[in-house]
Amino acid sequence: MKTTKHLNKTKSTLSSLYKGLFMMALAFTLASCSSDDDDNGGTPTPEPEAKGTVNLNLTHVWGPSGSNSPELQLNTELTHPGTGDTLTLTMYKYYVSNVKLKKDGGGEWVEPESYRIADAQDNALVTLNIGDVPAGNYTGMKFTIGVDAERNTSGAQEGALSPVNGMFWDWNTGYIFIKVEGESPHQTGHSPSFAYHIGGFEGDNNAIRTVDFDFGSTMTITNNGTSNVNMYVNAARIWHGGLKIEDLGHIHMPGARAVQIADNFQFAFMLDGIN
Amino acid sequence: MTCKNKSFGALFNSKMMHSRLFIIAVITVVLWLAISSCRKDVPVPIPKSTHLPQVPGYFPEQHYDNPLNPITIEGVELGRKLFYDKTLSKTGEISCASCHKQSAAFSDPGKALSTGIKGRTGLRNSPALFNLAWHPGFNWDGGINHIxxxxxxxxxxxxxxxxxxxxxxxxxxxxxxxxxxxKKVFDTDTVTDKYILYAFAQFMSAMISADAKYDRVQQNKAVFTESEKRGLQLFEAQCASCHKPPLFSDFSYRNNGIEIQNEDYGRYGITSIEADKGKFKVPSLRNINLTPPYMHDGRFENLDEVLNHYTTNERYAPDADTDLPQNLELSKAQKADLKAFLGTLTDYNFIENPLFSDPRQ
Incomplete structure (x- = not known):
């Protein structure tokens, strides 16, 4: 601002009375700004607070169980441990939303604007950085697989929720919570490809699921420190309960089959440990 | 926000320096800065009375109201530019306006199915576009839940x-x-999909059609002819429960008794609910004279065919809505009256409003 120079020069010549009045006016400036922000639902002027980071490390595996199974490999032939179906996965991604940390002694820290896409495309290990976690002791975690109903009905969104991410149905508004695609000789029809686009946020078709678990010990977040929550995600869990590829076909909209897969997938997550 | 008070520096060098006036001046300026610096960088909405069409008092509350996307004349013009921009299509062949022509209340007159890129056609008739800020759902099947x-x-x-x-x-x-x-409209250095969609929403919600003869009659600026009056009575008795004034739709999804064709089950394709088979969104009848052909697939070429459908019960498909006219018989004169009334729903100012016209012309 061009006037700053003049302001500084003049300030030194002001009497203490003027200085006092000036400071009062400045104080008003700050006070009015913060209250205006509050009114607009914005972030209030932050108090200096000790904050750390939690890395949610999701190691995608393929096998009968989370802990003893090999890492998930896309574009490689896999055999389902339950059904015996052979398949090759070409895409495996999903929304992790609304992360909450359970505070030692009760209550939760709720991450604001908490929407991320976990994509196992390039690496079996997907790390989601959860920043600005207030320092303190935490005993557990919750997150949503999918996107809450509010953001499915609120128009244009940005960031992880932008429709350009390809996790959005333009003709039947809603987010694709889980997107799994691949090929299998068991797929019926003219093409071996299959696609499970899982979503739905209303009534019986609600496919939003919450993963809720305790650490078993206390995780201490220190100022500028980083803690890790390590989980296995068993990708094979999609077909749990004897779901055969030939029975599922393609899933491109909310419905009973999407709900079934969402039910299955929420149990794909298994805590390995924290550190 | 830039500081526009050029006299600010001069103030400090003046002879007022040690006067009480100076103290007041300093406090005033700082307070002014305080207030102006706290204003969010949102464009100032333009008064409704200047450029944007007026919303009549007898219209219900708008469905669309996003405080993060206040409607401004600049925003509407940006949305209009996008609406008429053919480069938005993959091949550069068509814009939104190619199938939504202002002269036809933003429908595609005479075309049952519009032509997309590479000569392709879809399944459904291009709907007219106006009063969209009141729509809770979009497309014939309501699959889209937000403007x-x-x-x-x-x-x-x-x-x-x-x-x-x-x-x-x-x-x-x-x-x-x-x-x-x-940058001007959204104060953003980066064009994102969100702001493109915001600009579209501004243009779409500014497309208010509320200046037909019907509206002028509501405002005591015009009177219906005798024929139009008789048509209004017929309309109120037979049509108004679904085509509810003043928007002339209740925005529900109904099966109006036309046969399912091309395996297009309408609302069922969205909800998978059996009872929704054959249901489509009730279209507004405003500007109806400008928007033939009719129905979700444009199967009826003119209003006579539409009226024939509703006056010939055996044409109703099973599961037709129970609110449809039952055993309705209309004489030639009555049909003429009804059409005379429907003619009062044409908004000629809407189709000529330069705010919605091709910006390149």
Whole structure:
């Protein structure tokens, strides 16, 4: 601002009375700004607070169980441990939303604007950085697989929720919570490809699921420190309960089959440990 | 926000320096800065009385109201530019306006099915566009639940504009004229899909059609002819429960008794609920004279065919809505009256309003 120079020069010549009045006016400036922000639902002027980071490390595996199974490999032939179906996965991604940390002694820290896409495309290990976690002791975690109903009905969104991410149905508004695609000789029809686009946020078709678990010990977040929550995600869990590829076909909209897969997938997550 | 008070520096050098006036001046200026610096960088909405069409008092509350996207004349003009921009389509062949022509209340007159890129056609008739801010759902099946995300469907539909939204962002974002406009309207240095959709929503919600003869009669600025009056009575008795005034739709999804064709089950395709088979959104009858052909697939060429459908019960398909006219018989004169009334719903100022016209002409 061009006037700053003049302001500084003049300030030194002001009497203490003027200085006092000036400071009062400045104080008003700050006070009015913060209250205006509050009114607009914005972030209030932050108090200096000790904050750390939690890395949610999701190691995608393929096998009968989370802990003893090999890492998930896309574009490689896999055999389902339950059904015996052979398949090759070409895409495996999903929304992790609304992360909450359970505070030692009760209550939760709720991450604001908490929407991320976990994509196992390039690496079996997907790390989601959860920043600005207030320092303190935490005993557990919750997150949503999918996107809450509010953001499915609120128009244009940005960031992880932008429709350009390809996790959005333009003709039947809603987010694709889980997107799994691949090929299998068991797929019926003219093409071996299959696609499970899982979503739905209303009534019986609600496919939003919450993963809720305790650490078993206390995780201490220190100022500028980083803690890790390590989980296995068993990708094979999609077909749990004897779901055969030939029975599922393609899933491109909310419905009973999407709900079934969402039910299955929420149990794909298994805590390995924290550190 | 830039500081526009050029006299600010001069104030400090003046002889007022040690006067009480100076103290007051300092406090006033700082307070002014305090207030102005706290204002969010949102464009100031223009008064409704200048450029944007007026909403009559007898209209219900608008459905769309996003405080993060206040409607401004600049925003509407930006949305209009996008609406008429053929580069948004994959091949550069068509814009939104190609199938939504202002002269036809933004429908595609005479075309049952419109032509998308590469000569492709879809399944359904291009709907007229007006009073969209009151619509709770979009498309004939209501699959789209919010005005801001509506444009994504025609942009990405392979039978329409066939382009990925991401490519639209890249194409629009690369142009300096658009960069300037987005900076002006949204104070953003980066053109994102959100702001493109915001601009579309501004244009779409500004497309208010509320200046037909019907409206002037409501405002005691005109009177119906005798024929129009008789038509109004017929309309109120037979049509108004679904085509509810003053928007002339209740925005529900109903089976109006026409046969299912091309395996298009309408609302059922969205909800998978058996009872929704054959249901489509009740269209507004405003500007109906400008928007033939009729029905979701444009199967009826003119209003006579439409009236024949509703006056010939055996034509109703099973599961037709129970609110449809039952055993309705209309004489030639009565049909003429009804059509005379429907003619009062044409808004000639809407189709000539330069705010909605092709910006290149």
């Amino acid at each position: 801001e995300v509506q444009p994504i469907a025609p942009i990405q539909d392979s039978a329409e504009m066939g382009e990925k939204l991401l490519n639209v962002v890249l194409k629009v974002g690369a142009r300096s004229d658009y960069q300037e406009s987005f």
